[in-house]
Amino acid sequence: MSKTIVFGASGQLGQCLKKVVEDHSLDGYIFPDRAEADILNVAAIEALFKKYNPAYCINCAAYTAVDKAESDEQTAFAINKTGAENLADLCSAYNVVLVHISTDFVFGGTADMPLNELSATRPLSIYGESKLAGERVIPTVLNKYFILRTGWLYSEYGNNFVKTILRIGKERGEIKVINDQIGTPTYAMDLAAAITQIIGSGSNKYGLYHYANEGTATWFDFATAIHQIAGTGVTVLPIPTSEYPTPAKRPVYSVMDKSKIKQALTITIADWKDSLRVCLSKLTQ
Ligand SMILES: NC(=O)C1=CN([C@@H]2O[C@H](COP(=O)(O)OP(=O)(O)OC[C@H]3O[C@@H](n4cnc5c(N)ncnc54)[C@H](OP(=O)(O)O)[C@@H]3O)[C@@H](O)[C@H]2O)C=CC1
C-alpha cells in the first residue's frame, strides 16, 4: 500500500485532510507531529522518508500570518521558500510525488477576468512573494509535483475568516468589511478532498493548478453570507480598503480559473455558498 506523509498536519488544511482520510477510511496517510516533521530540518524529513518510504508527501506547512510577514520576512521566506525546497529536494532523491499548496496572493493586479495558471504573477506582500518563491523553486529540483494554488480558505479547523467574523460579530453586533477586494472563499475540506482524489487517481499529469470553490465574492459578500446563513442578526457594513488599513497589501482581484484542474484531473468543484452552508452547519452544531 502506498504511503503519503502530510507536513503541517496540525494546521487548518492538515486537520481537514485528517478528517477526510478518517471519514473515507483512506489507507496509508501519515500525520506526523510538528516536532518530528519540521520542514526546515532536512534530517528530520529524511528520517520520515526512510521510515515510511512514501509515494507522496503533502506540504500543508506554511507561514500564513499575512500581516506579520511584513515585519518577519526572513521567517516567511525560510518556511515558504526554503521549507518547500527542502521537501522538493528530498522528494527528488527518494522518488516521491510532492503536493504543495500555494496562494491566490501571488496575484496583485486589477484583472476582471479569472486568472489561469499562465497569468502573470505580481505579489503585493511578503507572504505572497515568499509563496511565489516556493512555487518557483520546486520545478528547479523536481519533476513529479502538483502545486495547487488556492485562496480564502476556511473550515471548522484552525484560525480563519469565518470564525473571526462570527466572533467579532457576536462581540460587536455590527462589523465593517472591505467590499473592493474580490476572490473566492474556499472550503478547506473541499480542497482536502480534491487532494486525496488526485493522490488516489495516481495521475501523472504533474504541474501547477488552480483550485478554489466556484463563484466570486468580496470579503463583505463573504461576511454577509456568513451572518445571514448563521442567522445571527449581525449587521455587516461595506467599506473600501482605505478604511481598513493593514500592514500587508492584498490583491484587488484574485479570482482563479479552474478549467485546467477540472479537465486534466477531473475534479468537480462546489459553489462557495453551498460549501459555506456545509461548514456553518458543522460549526453551529
Ligand atoms: N489559510 C488560507 O486562507 C490560505 C492558505 N493557503 C495555503 O494553504 C496551505 C495551508 O494553509 P492553512 O492550513 O490554512 O495554514 P495554517 O497556518 O493553519 O497551517 C500551517 C501549518 O504549518 C505549520 N508550520 C509552520 N512552520 C512549519 C515548519 N517549519 N515545519 C512544519 N510545519 C510548520 C504551522 O505550525 P505552527 O502553527 O506550529 O507554526 C501550522 O500548523 C499553506 O501553504 C497556505 O499558504 C493558500 C490560500 C489561502
Ligand SMILES: Cc1cn([C@H]2C[C@H](O)[C@@H](COP(=O)(O)OP(=O)(O)O[C@H]3O[C@@H](C)C(=O)[C@@H](O)[C@H]3O)O2)c(=O)[nH]c1=O
Ligand atoms: C477581520 C476583518 C477583515 N477585513 C478584511 C481585511 C482583509 O482585506 C480581508 C481578509 O482578512 P484576513 O486578514 O482575515 O484574511 P487574510 O489573512 O488576508 O487571508 C488570506 O490568508 C492567506 C494565508 C491567503 O493565502 C489568502 O488566500 C487569504 O485567505 O478582510 C475587514 O474588512 N474587516 C474585518 O473585520
